[in-house]
Each structure stands twice: as C-alpha cells, then as structure tokens.
Amino acid sequence: MEEELRKVRKWMQRNRVHATRLLQKLVQEGSVRGKEAAAQAIIIEKCRELGLQLDIWEIGNKTLMNHPAYCSDRKDYTGNPNVVGVLKGTGDGKSLILNGHIDVVPENNLAEWKNDPFSGFIEEGRLYGRGSTDMKGGTVALLLAMEAIIATEIQLKGDVIFQSVIEEESGGAGTLAAVLRGYRADGAIIPEPTNLKIFPKQQGSMWFRVTVKGRSAHGGTRYEGVNAIEKGILVINQLNELEKVRNSRIVDPLYKNIPIPIPINIGKIHSGDWPSSVPDICIIEGRIGVAPDEKMSAVQAELERSLQELEKKDIWFKDYPTTVEWFGGRWIPGDLDIEHPLLTTLESSYLEVMGSSPVVEASPWGTDGGVLSKIGDIPVVIFGPGVTEVAHDANEYIVLEDLFTSADIIASTILRWCEVSRSD
Secondary structure (H helix, E strand, C coil), X not given: CHHHHHHHHHHHHHCHHHHHHHHHHHHHCCCECCCCHHHXXXXXXXXXXXXXEEEEECCCCHHHXXXXXXXXXXXXXXXXXXXXXXXXXXXXXXXXXXXXXXXXXXXXXXXXXXXXXXXXXXXXXXXXXXXXXXXXXXXXXXHHHHHHHHHXXXXXXXXXXXXXXXXHHHCCHHHHHHHHCCCCCCCEEECCCCCCCEEEEECEEEEEEEEEECECEEHHHHHHCECHHXXXXXHHHHHHXXXXXXXXXXXXXXXXXXXCCCCEEEEEEEECCCCCEECCEEXXXXXXXXXXXXXXXXXXXXXXXXXXXHHHCCCHHHHCCCEEEEEEXXXXXXXXXXXXXHHHHHHXXXXXXXXXXXXXXXXXXXCCHHHHHHHCCCCEEEECCCCHHHCCCCCCEEEHHHHHHHHHHHHHHHHHHHCECCCC
C-alpha cells in the first residue's frame, strides 16, 4: 500500500495545474438551476478521458416524482442530465460512491462581487467564483483522486462510482434519481465544503410557510382592525422559543462547537399592500433544522403544535389560528456511527496525510447524504475542501491547497476502502 500511496501522491503533485484549470472551467460555466448542461458537458468529457463507464440521463420520470422523498418544484429537467462514471474493480472489494453536485445557487447582488461571479479568477492561492467552494472544488478533488489512481495503473478490487448530480441545492432530486436508478455502494463520500473537517452526521431541514390572519381597516382608525404584522411578531417569538426548546435537547458531543445545532430561520415575510391600510394577512416563510436522529414528520408536528399554543397567549389565535404549509426544499438528515469502518478509514487517511487527527463534527447544514443513507441505505460521510463561511456568499472562493490536500486524503481512502488488486 505504501508504494501505491507514494505513486499516487507524486502524480497528483505533478498535475496540480491541470486540476486547477479543470476547476476554473467548471466555475466559468454558471450552472445555476436549470442551466447545468454546460458544466455537465465538462464532467462528461473528463469521465470519458478517464475511461469510466458512463451513464448520462435526464431525471424526472414518474418513479422519481412520485417518490415520498421527492420535493422539488421543478417540472422540466430536459437538457440537464445527471452523470455517473464507474471505475470497475476486479471484484471482492468494497465499493465506494463519490457524490458531488454540479448545481450552484444564484450569484445574488452583483454589486457585492469584486470580480465576475463566474470568472474563476485566481489570486494568492485562491480561486474565486460561484460554486468554487460549494462544491465544484470538491468535485475536482474527487476526479483528481480517481485520475491519479487510473494514471498510475493501480487496479482496485471494489468499484468506484463517481456521481455528478443536479438539484442538490433544491432538495436532492438528482441524488434521489441516482439511488432509484440502482446505484448502491458499501460507502459514500460527499466532498461538501467542510474546511477539511469530517462530518459523519448531517442536519436535515424543511421549508415552511405560516399564514397569519388579521382584520383590515383604514390606517387612520387602525384600532378598528387587527394588524397581521403585529400578530406575525407573536408567531416569530413563538418560533424563537421553539428553537430554544428543540436545541436544549441536543446533547450529542459532535454539536458542542455549533452555537445553534438545529436552527429555525425566518427567511421571508410578506404582508400588506398599502401603507395607510391595516394588513389582514402576514405570510412568514422559513426553514427548520432537523436533528440526525429525528423524523421529518415528528418535527413538522412539533412546529404545528407550538403554533396552536398561541391561543393561550392571545385569544385572537383561538378564532383565527395560523395555517402551516410545508413546501419547497427538504433535506433528509444523515447519521453515521462514529465507529463505522468508513469513518475510521477516512480518519486514518487524514492522519497519514496531515500528521494529526481530524476534527470530527456534525454538519450545520443539510446535504444529499440523507438521501444516500436513508433512502439508499448507504453509509455516508461528508468531507471536502472549501470555506464553509463563504458558501452562498458574494466573493465565494476556495483555497487551492486545501483542494489538493483533500484529493490526497480521498485517494488514500479509496485505496484503503476499495483495496488494491494484486496480480500475484
């Protein structure tokens, strides 16, 4: 094994420039939702260059869209495929899925960006652009690790299944489609931007919409109406209290460095159409975190019960209760035992490369790991390069040295997990 590790590491050292160029090309293709095709074409070209067995297909069939875990509001996936490339092993080894998503969130306020959001600009060891950290840098780390193994003519016993999926940012339909297509493995790594930390557990989340009722009136006689915004403030306060109660139950030590393990975030409010009118409707939209050991249905029920208790604080809610809708994005939580062989193998590889033990924590956000683990019954660990703090932010960047380091650790993990096949 030491000889193979040395060869792989040496090859990656010599080919850093090529990996950087690949990431730059991927970032320059702004693969926001519905426009993933050009970036996937680059992935397809690379997979063909590596000689992988390719599977390219457009998701969106009835089996996917009728599945209980499907939550996307997207109706048309035409021209924006999932891509899977398989490196076949010789047999008798454990298989491994390497899962990355090609879709990126919108660039948002262009005035906040120092350079074009899709420039791929490089400065002082950082590559800038939307998707550089979340998570095209991680995808390139996967491909670099695989290419090093292929280029050094190392044969593996187990299969390596590389996946470049769409729709992660909208709830995981791409990875769900891959699971339903039959892709399974003995383990999976998702290189989301963890700052090279290892996340065996992932928070889940759901979007909710609360409608708060009021009574309209002229602003000059506002006392004749009931302001839905003011009632909405009571709703927000109730959700803040619920957040405290839910987080007080989190005792998992993997969450010790996370201030709010399972937040409730208010992300959008709409109310009123005229400054001189008392608004009769206030619509509050947000996201509730789901702990790794929780069921989505139980979390929904807890939030709804909490809002029903508002009538004890304000009689208005007895006659005009809030209504709750669950819509849009939904990320299933993931939970891997900290003694699982996949985790210990990754930890050993990290120690071998870095000379120190990794930081092991719970993920503060959702990933496609929940789909792989809960729907596909596949052990999953989240580990990758990238700066968590700048994901989804303006001037997103990745530290290139971290990309190369993660590729080194992932390559070592592949060799250990899938095992080297020897002709003798």
